[in-house]
Amino acid sequence: MALLAVEEVQKSFQGFLALAGVSLKVSQGSFHALVGPNGAGKTTLFNVITGRLTPDRGRVRFREQDITGWPTPKVARLGLAIAFQRAQPFASMTVLEALTLARLGYTGQTFRLFRPLASFAQALDKAQEALGKVGLEAQARRPVGELPLGDLKRLDVAMALVAEPQLLLLDEPLAGLSRAERHRMVAFINDLLRREGMTLLFTEHDTEAVLALADRITVLHQGRVLAEGTPEEIRGNAQVRAAFLGGGA
Ligand SMILES: Nc1ncnc2c1ncn2[C@@H]1O[C@H](COP(=O)(O)OP(=O)(O)OP(=O)(O)O)[C@@H](O)[C@H]1O
Ligand SMILES: [Mg+2]
Incomplete structure (x- = not known):
């Protein structure tokens, strides 16, 4: 059963389609990474999930409730929090x-x-x-x-x-940290949140950290889901390599 389900979410800014129909399921207890190059729409999707932005189309469901368009504090009180x-x-x-x-x-x-x-x-x-x-x-x-x-x-x-929260969102938790600090932060997130039984949805540009943390990965590219799967599946996906892993992001 998915704790969080994003269904066909669309969001545009002055005619620019930042999210072009994104669907995503995060299952209870999993660490789910949302990756993709700069401008792929990751933060925009987080903003839609936490109620900072209302999508043009699509729904967000959390704990089987339709929370689309709910104000952020109400979303937080239902058990969905973002650290940013x-x-x-x-x-x-x-x-x-x-x-x-x-x-x-x-x-x-x-x-x-x-x-x-x-x-x-x-x-x-x-x-x-x-x-x-x-x-x-x-x-x-x-x-x-x-x-x-x-x-x-x-x-x-x-x-x-x-x-x-039952579900924690982390938008680039390692950004700006040195290599040694990144290692410490990955260990910290793994230890603390696994012990707490937390479900995690996070974005990160550091591929090594993504592979160290994630149970599942969704790859976003130009506002669309390019691929979704286990770290092994994503690593072996040629399309993903071309668009992201090999793309210098
Ligand atoms: N409030 C806004 N007004 C206009 N355009 C926006 C707004 N927010 C985001 N965008 C645009 O939507 C696209 C997606 O942005 P977003 O911040 O979601 O990307 P991202 O995947 O989080 O990128 P990064 O990895 O750099 O954080 C970008 O082209 C961005 O310029
Ligand atoms: Mg971002």
């Missing part, structure tokens, strides 16, 4: 404060003036739990803006984990 440079806007806050605020945001309580103290304490608990999961306890009281990039990326994941 969430922490950066909170540069002057401490790591723990940013996580607590993120948790309050997910539970819809950020802007309530007289929120009950209990919900605040619960948010703090969840924030501390997420910090422990990503191994950033020692950084709890540091301002977000002072974190090295590798820790900031872990914090981005923690910011999504406080929503306690």
Whole structure:
């Protein structure tokens, strides 16, 4: 049974067809990579899935509910969260404060003036739990803006984990990291998210990392699905090699 099903999604920007009828199924517990050259439509598809963009055509189903066009917070509350440079806007806050605020945001309580103290304490608990999961306890009281990039990326994941999602979306989790940091991040994602039984949909340009993480791969090219399969199947696909793996992306 698919946890997430994208069905024939189309999205254009001023006449430019960024997604030309994309279908995709992510099964429960799998690590699913969405790969493709720059401009293939990966981030656009993530934006459609998380409700930041409404598709022109097609549907998005999550946990057997049609979530097409739902606002992002409502999607998050159903258990679908995205980690993408969430922490950066909170540069002057401490790591723990940013996580607590993120948790309050997910539970819809950020802007309530007289929120009950209990919900605040619960948010703090969840924030501390997420910090422990990503191994950033020692950084709890540091301002977000002072974190090295590798820790900031872990914090981005923690910011999504406080929503306690069933499906986590990561858009280029390794971007900007050094080779050594990329290895550490791959191990971190594998260890943490497998242990949590999380379902993961991610994009990544680093082919080695994709092969190290993914159970299934969908290849997007010019807004269309070019191929879908296991890492072995994708590696052996001549069309894919021509369009992407050998294409310098
Ligand atoms: N808001 C927008 N307005 C106009 N065009 C857009 C918008 N968002 C994306 N596009 C275009 O849609 C296409 C797909 O972009 P998208 O960001 O989804 O690609 P991507 O696969 O994520 O690429 P990358 O690997 O570089 O992140 C690109 O041609 C892009 O310029
Ligand atoms: Mg992108």
